[in-house]
Each structure stands twice: as C-alpha cells, then as structure tokens.
Amino acid sequence: MNNYYSDLHIHIGRTITGKPVKITGAKSLTFTNIIEHARNEKGLNMIGIIDCHSPEVIMEIAQLMETGDVTEHPEGGLQYGDLTIIPGSELEIYDEHCQGPIHVLCYFPNLAIMEEFSIWLSQHLKNITLSSQRIYVSGRNLQSKVKELGGLFIPAHVFTPFKSLYGKGVHRSLEEVFNKDQIDAIELGLSADTAMADQIKELHQYSFLTNSDAHSLKKIAREYHVLHIKGPSFLELSLALKGEDGRRIEANYGLDPLLGKYHQTVCSQCFVPFDPEQNECAHCGSTKYIKGVADRIAELKTADASPANRPPYVHQVPLEFIPGLGPKMLGKLLDHFGTEMAILHEVSFENLSEIIPVKTAELIMKAREGKLNLSAGGGGKYGKISH
Known part of the structure; x- marks a missing residue:
C-alpha cells in the first residue's frame, strides 16, 4: 500500500455550456478544468467533485x-489518467429537528448511481441544477437513501457558524438530526483542527477529513488529506474511512485554525474581537456578534484528549498564503518542480532558492515546519501571516 493525496470537496462553478452551478464559484470551475488542474498542477491523486x-x-x-x-474504475470512482474522481453532491438539510441549516456531502461509486440519485433529488429540491440546495426530506431520510445506493455520507465543515452541524444545526448532539451509525466521516472545515474537534466525545468514533471546499481553481488542495490505501478508488476510500484491512487516513493537512475565517468571535458590525460576556463591542458598541469556532467548541466540550488512534493533523499554509509568492513566481516553481504537492512536501530549500528569492524560500520552509507567525481570523475574514 502507498500514500495518496486527496481533496474531496471541490465545487463546480459553471457547466460546459456556461450555466451556473455553484453561483459563488468561479466561472473557470468546470468539471473538465477541475480534473486537469487537480492532476497537472496540484498533483492530487483523488478528488471529490460535489456538484x-x-x-x-x-x-x-x-x-x-x-x-x-474518463473511464470507470473497477472499484468505483471515475478515472482521468492517474487521477480518480469521486462524484458527489453537497446538500442543505433544514428539517423540523434542526436548529439551523446543515450542509452535508454525499458520494457515490459511479455515474449511473449518481444519475439515479439526481433523479431522486429532483423530486425533493426546487432547483436540481444548482449546488448546495435545500432538500425537503429529513436528515435521516437522506442518509437512508445514500446508504441504499451504496454511498458515503459526511457532514460538511461541521463547526462553521453558518450552515453546519455544530455551528447552528444542533443544540448539543448530532443524534438530534442524524443516525450516528450512517455517518462515514466528519469534515472539519477551515477554522478547526483535530485537537479542537476531539473535545467533543461523540466524534471520537469517526474519521476526520480536511478538504478545500474550493470555489476557484487556485483554492483546490488548500486543505487535503493523505490516504494509506492500495490505490485511489471509491472502495479503498470507504475502507480507509473505516480504518479496515490496513487502510487508514494517514494525515490531514490544513490551515492552522487561526487562519480560518471563523476561528474567533468578532463583532458583526466592525469585525474586531468580541467578548460575549461584555454584552457589547468595546470598539463600536454593537451588541451583535458572530460566534467563533473556538468559543462554540468550548460550549460543547465533553472530552479532554483525542483517541489513541487519531492520525496527525499537520498545520500547513497553502502557497497562495505565502507573502510575496504571487502567480508569476508560483508559475516558475510549477515549471521547475511539477506540482504544488511536490513544492509543499518534497523540494529542498536549496532547490527552491535557485528559482525564487531566498526570503520566499525560507517562508515556504517555515510553512512546511509550522513556524510562521499568525494572527487569528473571524467573521468571514481569513487570519494573516506576519513575517
């Protein structure tokens, strides 16, 4: 078995005829452009396209x-050269059991089953052509349908303040909305890592995944994970999520939560840090705030440590976050070293500094080692890297 790079949450912005799918997604995010970019520039082995x-x-x-x-993989998934595509769908649940809307990810082994799921969805959605639409069935009914079709069910970005399981979707427990035995993994989202999520005891039974939730080509693989499997396929992914037969999640690579857009609680008017115990913003006097992921997890905390078998979460800064590393310089690096995965993981400092300024090469190495200085993000604004 070997290790394979995987990012399972990539949106489609437009169809091949130019019609919108994810309205907030870039027009360049067509299915064909995604698979070419993910394979040739990002260096991924498996991707999930969730529209x-x-x-x-x-x-x-x-x-x-x-x-x-594109061909069908005999063990599930679609094959584009040495890239495997897992077809999927992101949906929004807001039934009578939810405190607020919840986004979920559903994945299927082949195009025929994806089409069957689409036909079923069209009876329960207002617009089947668009991404992340509200489905008018319960969370448990959706889970049952996904499992009936042999699919995988994963709650998405579970801590973000809006449209997520713990953000506003449930009061305390996922069992308020879902069948706990029909969840295959948990997607953490950009503002939380493994140590934060494992403060919630009921999550200890699930694998954690970090994914990009990409709305543009350059955002693909800003977060990703490594699978230890025989080869990239739907079957091997399923086994890795269960930790069966030697397959496993080897590691998650994601933003330090401080860089996420919703890590700290901020004033909803001026976006400075907000202390809810003070009842009003010290800067502008507003009483309204956006609760950060860190504070929400503190409210839900039921455990002090991760389970013994939890894979490492590696804090990694995407290349686009590196100060001074613009598109032209990145293009040079890609011309010399092939893919972003190679630049992030494999290329030596000496080789990097032959192509780009030493200062920028040093920042890449510091990002690789988790030694950059960060300031926290919140309220929809990313954190920042300071030199």
Whole structure:
C-alpha cells in the first residue's frame, strides 16, 4: 500500500455550456478544468467533485466517457489518467429537528448511481441544477437513501457558524438530526483542527477529513488529506474511512485554525474581537456578534484528549498564503518542480532558492515546519501571516 493525496470537496462553478452551478464559484470551475488542474498542477491523486448531481454536469461526464478521456474504475470512482474522481453532491438539510441549516456531502461509486440519485433529488429540491440546495426530506431520510445506493455520507465543515452541524444545526448532539451509525466521516472545515474537534466525545468514533471546499481553481488542495490505501478508488476510500484491512487516513493537512475565517468571535458590525460576556463591542458598541469556532467548541466540550488512534493533523499554509509568492513566481516553481504537492512536501530549500528569492524560500520552509507567525481570523475574514 502507498500514500495518496486527496481533496474531496471541490465545487463546480459553471457547466460546459456556461450555466451556473455553484453561483459563488468561479466561472473557470468546470468539471473538465477541475480534473486537469487537480492532476497537472496540484498533483492530487483523488478528488471529490460535489456538484455532480446537476444534469448538465452528468452530461459532461458522460461525454468525456464516450470519448474515452474518463473511464470507470473497477472499484468505483471515475478515472482521468492517474487521477480518480469521486462524484458527489453537497446538500442543505433544514428539517423540523434542526436548529439551523446543515450542509452535508454525499458520494457515490459511479455515474449511473449518481444519475439515479439526481433523479431522486429532483423530486425533493426546487432547483436540481444548482449546488448546495435545500432538500425537503429529513436528515435521516437522506442518509437512508445514500446508504441504499451504496454511498458515503459526511457532514460538511461541521463547526462553521453558518450552515453546519455544530455551528447552528444542533443544540448539543448530532443524534438530534442524524443516525450516528450512517455517518462515514466528519469534515472539519477551515477554522478547526483535530485537537479542537476531539473535545467533543461523540466524534471520537469517526474519521476526520480536511478538504478545500474550493470555489476557484487556485483554492483546490488548500486543505487535503493523505490516504494509506492500495490505490485511489471509491472502495479503498470507504475502507480507509473505516480504518479496515490496513487502510487508514494517514494525515490531514490544513490551515492552522487561526487562519480560518471563523476561528474567533468578532463583532458583526466592525469585525474586531468580541467578548460575549461584555454584552457589547468595546470598539463600536454593537451588541451583535458572530460566534467563533473556538468559543462554540468550548460550549460543547465533553472530552479532554483525542483517541489513541487519531492520525496527525499537520498545520500547513497553502502557497497562495505565502507573502510575496504571487502567480508569476508560483508559475516558475510549477515549471521547475511539477506540482504544488511536490513544492509543499518534497523540494529542498536549496532547490527552491535557485528559482525564487531566498526570503520566499525560507517562508515556504517555515510553512512546511509550522513556524510562521499568525494572527487569528473571524467573521468571514481569513487570519494573516506576519513575517
């Protein structure tokens, strides 16, 4: 078995004919552009494209299969050269059991099952062509349908203040909304890491995943994970999430939570740090605030440590966050070293400094080692790296 780079939360911005899918996604995020970019520039081995329920996306995949550019993997997934694509769907649940809307990810082994799921969805959505739509069935009913079709069910970015399981979706426990035995993994989101999530005891039974939630090509693999499996396929992914037969999540690579957009509690008017115990913002006097992930997890805390078998979470800064590393300099690095995964993990300081300024090469090495100075983000604004 070997290790493979994987990012399972990538949006489609537009169909091949230019129609919107994820309205906030970049127009360049077509299915074809995503698979080319993920394989050739990012250096990923497996990706999840989570807007594949849209009929025009299904049509584009079918056309790529007719030409032989994309084939079906015998163990599930779609093959584009040495890249495996897991077709999926992001949906919003807001039934009578939810305190607020919750986003979830559903993945399927092949295009035929994805199309069957899309037909079923069209009976329960207002607009089947768009991403992240509200589905008018309960969370448990959706889980049952996904499992009936042999799919995987993963709550998405579970701590973000809006549209997530613990952000506003439930009061205390996931069992308020879901069948705990039909959850395959938990997606952490950009503002939390493993140590934070494991403060909630009921999550100890699940694998954790870090994914990019990419809304543009450059955001692909800003967070990702490494799978220890025989090869990238739907079956091997399923085994890794369960930790069966020697398969496992080897590691998660994600932003230090301080860089996430919702780490600290901030004033909803002026976005400075807000202390809820003070009842009003010390800067502008507003009484309204956006509760940060750190404070929300503190409210829910039921455990002090991670389970013994939890894989490491590596704090890593994406190349686009590195001060001074613009598109032209990144292009130079890609020309010389092939992919972003190679630059982030493998290329030596000496080789980097032959291509880019020594100061920038030093920052990449510090990012690799988790030694950059950070200031916290909140209220929808990313944290920052200070030199």
